[in-house]
Amino acid sequence: MNSPENYEQELQHRERKLREKEAELRLRELETEISEQDAKFYRTVKHESKKTEKPAWRKKTVLGLKLFGLGVVALVAVRLAAVVAGVVIIGILMFAAYKLFFHPQN
Secondary structure (H helix, E strand, C coil), rough: CCCCCHHHHHHHHHHHHHHHHHHHHHHHHHHHHHHHHHHCCCCCCCCCCCCCCCCCHHHHHHHHHHHHHHHHHHHHHHHHHHHHHHHHHHHHHHHHHHHHHCCCCC
């Protein structure tokens, strides 16, 4: 027969195995509960209130006015650059004429 020590060890071993099986069973039960709770998923969308939303024609009008303003600024910049370039060219020609014809020769 088995000695009392071996019998105690065998009992402890069986108890340990039983506790492990119970823990595994409980974990499986918890997993199924969690998976049942997470079954529904909803797609989220950004909420935009109706008060702040501008009409489509208003957005297009603002965009058109911005584009028109940008065109006017570009046109003014080109005209201004042409005037400045003309003044610089005339100044250079006048300086060259002065140096050629009116500057005293030493």
